[in-house]
Amino acid sequence: MLELWGRKNAYNVQKAVWALAELQLDYVQHDVGSAAGDLTSPQFLALNPHARIPVLTDNDAVVWESNTIVRYLAAAYGSASLWSGDALERSYAERWMDWELTKLQPDFIALFWGYYRTPQEARDQQAISAAQQRCAQHFELLDRHLEAQPFVAGETFTMGDIPVAVCLYRYFEMGLAVDQPQHVLQWYQRLAQRKAFADTIMQPFDDLKGRLDY
Ligand SMILES: N[C@@H](CCC(=O)N[C@@H](CS)C(=O)NCC(=O)O)C(=O)O
Structure with a gap:
């Protein structure tokens, strides 16, 4: 299951949200960041020690850094569209x-x-x-x-x-x-x-x- 951590109006979170939509992937969104939720909780820091959103989890895999998340989604799910094997x-x-x-x-x-x-x-x-x-x-x-x-x-x-x-x-x-x-x-x-x-x-x-x- 794909899960995205981050409030949707955050600039960097939007990159991941758009990539997920392009690839028509189902995911669960957790509205953290800002007033929506603390990024310094032990639970969140275990996902991203930099205390920043977005974070993507794909079952047990954890990915942070927005452009890396876009690359990950493209490589894992977008080989026919967003990604090139060349x-x-x-x-x-x-x-x-x-x-x-x-x-x-x-x-x-x-x-x-x-x-x-x-x-x-x-x-x-x-x-x-x-x-x-x-x-x-x-x-x-x-x-x-x-x-x-x-x-x-x-x-x-x-x-x-x-x-x-x-x-x-x-x-x-x-x-x-x-x-x-x-x-x-x-x-x-x-x-x-x-x-x-x-x-x-x-x-x-x-x-x-x-x-x-x-
Ligand atoms: N280089 C990081 C920057 C992440 C970043 O600074 N995210 C902002 C939102 S755009 C954040 O976590 N802000 C704290 C908050 O929203 O509480 C990335 O691209 O993922």
Whole structure:
């Protein structure tokens, strides 16, 4: 049995929720994190010593780190769709997952927390503008990549699209006037036609606005 630990409105949990939906897998969700439940209980720390969500359990197997969970699901259940058995082809998806984690996400989280999650009176406008500029540069780079192909890894949707597009949805929808580069926008519109993306990611997140607690 598959079980997912983490509140569904958490950025990193959403990656796993979307991958599970793409693969049409049944799972039990445990609403932990934030007010929903303590991540420092001995029971949770036994699953993830980093006290972070998401965590996926697949019977006795325990997997943490959101992009690793996406990779695990794709490898275990998505060999015909999200995953490629060819090492080079798979790397086309993986490099964008690693880029999301190491480059895009830190700057986006600075923007999201600085602007969206911080109450208006406490915002640091200079830090917000700097983070917004860095995010714009990241999406310009992605735009140049997507000029030549419809999805991040090539002609078809793969696991590589998931982490970057989770970020993109919030970037476009959090109410800031951000640039929407042409090919990134077309990619977003392509993804919006996917039922799994619409059902799991294109959802309101205004309960997080102006809220600094998890
Ligand atoms: N690198 C980790 C980061 C995990 C992370 O920071 N998760 C946040 C939610 S997005 C969390 O656990 N927050 C604590 C909470 O929600 O209580 C991953 O990608 O899984």
